[in-house]
Amino acid sequence: MVYLDNAATTPVPQAVAEAVYEALVHGFANPSAQYAPGLAMKKQVEQWRGAVAEAMGGTAEGLYFTSCGTEGDFAAISIACAQNRGRHIVTTAVEHSAVLETCTRLEREQGYAVTRIAPDSNGDISAEAVLSAVGPDTALVSVMLVNNELGNRYPVEEIARGLNTMGSGALLHTDAVQGFLKVPFSAKTLGADLITVSAHKIGGPKGIGALYLGPRVRHPRPWLPGGGQERGLRSGTEATAQIAGFAKAAELRRASFPEDAQRMEALRAYAVEHLRTIPDLVLLGGGARGTGAPHILALALNGWPSQNVVNDLSSQGICISAGSACHRGKPSHVVAALGLPKRTAQSVLRLSFGPDTTAADVDACVDALRRHRAERMPML
Numbered sequence: 001m002v003y004l005d006n007a008a009t010t011p012v013p014q015a016v017a018e019a020v021y022e023a024l025v026h027g028f029a030n031p032s033a034q035y036a037p038g039l040a041m042k043k044q045v046e047q048w049r050g051a052v053a054e055a056m057g058g059t060a061e062g063l064y065f066t067s068c069g070t071e072g073d074f075a076a077i078s079i080a081c082a083q084n085r086g087r088h089i090v091t092t093a094v095e096h097s098a099v100l101e102t103c104t105r106l107e108r109e110q111g112y113a114v115t116r117i118a119p120d121s122n123g124d125i126s127a128e129a130v131l132s133a134v135g136p137d138t139a140l141v142s143v144m145l146v147n148n149e150l151g152n153r154y155p156v157e158e159i160a161r162g163l164n165t166m167g168s169g170a171l172l173h174t175d176a177v178q179g180f181l182k183v184p185f186s187a188k189t190l191g192a193d194l195i196t197v198s199a200h201k202i203g204g205p206k207g208i209g210a211l212y213l214g215p216r217v218r219h220p221r222p223w224l225p226g227g228g229q230e231r232g233l234r235s236g237t238e239a240t241a242q243i244a245g246f247a248k249a250a251e252l253r254r255a256s257f258p259e260d261a262q263r264m265e266a267l268r269a270y271a272v273e274h275l276r277t278i279p280d281l282v283l284l285g286g287g288a289r290g291t292g293a294p295h296i297l298a299l300a301l302n303g304w305p306s307q308n309v310v311n312d313l314s315s316q317g318i319c320i321s322a323g324s325a326c327h328r329g330k331p332s333h334v335v336a337a338l339g340l341p342k343r344t345a346q347s348v349l350r351l352s353f354g355p356d357t358t359a360a361d362v363d364a365c366v367d368a369l370r371r372h373r374a375e376r377m378p379m380l
Contacts, residue, residue, distance in 0.1 A: 007352035023244035048247035055250035057186025069177040072196035072211040073098035075223040080171040086139035093337040123150040127158035138170040145179035150285030151296030160191020181253040204249030208242035260355040265294035300347040303378030
């Protein structure tokens with residue numbers, strides 16, 4: 001199998017699977033239990049928390065485990081809006097659906113005003129555009145670190161500095177799910193008050209993520225009440241096996257991060273060079289210009305519907321995406337926001353690389369795309 005959909009999820013290394021197994025079988029005690037095995041697991045959970053926080057460049061005190069990136073986004077927005085009295089949110093039109101749907105719910109059910117900043121035709125969002133929308137009633141600014149469909153990196157650090165210069169009381173959230181251990185950042189210096197990450201994008205298990213809260217987040221209200229786990233913010237018995245896998249994955253990726261990033265960047269450049277030789281193929285987003293995250297490359301085979309291409313390549317054992325896996329075949333709001341011609345918009349594909357992706361994988365994909373164009377009639 002040629003797997004080029006690492007932005008959707010990633011393979012789990014053997015060492016991560018072993019860490020999960022160890023916690024499931026030998027570390028099964030409830031961390032809230034007051035006898036020795038429970039207390040030992042409580043201590044272990046805190047060590048794992050520290051490992052994930054360290055990989056984010058933050059402190060263990062600021063990190064709270066969640067079930068996934070979607071929950072982390074929801075919790076971040078809820079916490080920020082509960083802390084501030086403002087009734088205005090600034091975000092972008094190309095955020096992950098977890099952010100956009102939460103903002104839409106606040107808009108419809110609680111009367112919030114939501115400003116959604118549109119990208120330019122390259123998928124870029126400027127700090128100036130975001131900051132110009134901020135007003136005295138703005139409670140939250142939410143801008144993702146890396147776009148999950150285009151690979152564009154957004155200027156979170158610059159936005160944070162701008163909010164500080166303005167003296168704004170708005171909290172800044174960033175969905176860093178696609179940026180964590182793919183592009184360099186530190187939770188202590190990024191400037192975001194709330195940072196969302198997820199394990200399964202870095203070789204960890206599904207069903208576990210984290211939300212990092214900075215010092216400006218004061219006395220956050222619990223988003224999941226109950227038994228008081230996660231220091232009272234997210235109740236429910238800790239998912240110790242998933243947490244163990246998350247910590248091991250973060251440890252492994254952190255150790256090889258510079259080399260992995262350089263390898264994926266070189267592989268993306270190799271893919272761009274060879275894809276340019278296919279007639280009717282258009283490269284999109286930051287990956288095409290070499291300015292985005294190293295692992296994502298968006299493209300369109302003009303006139304050939306993306307799902308048809310995905311199905312054809314899948315039959316050959318090549319896994320690529322027609323965009324974010326979260327869309328499940330529905331039109332992408334990210335692609336729509338770019339204002340592309342219809343033939344291009346309905347032909348968008350995404351290749352995404354991992355540390356183990358090879359040039360041979362790229363060659364197989366390029367050859368399959370070239371054959372698809374040569375053998376199939378365009379339908380758009």
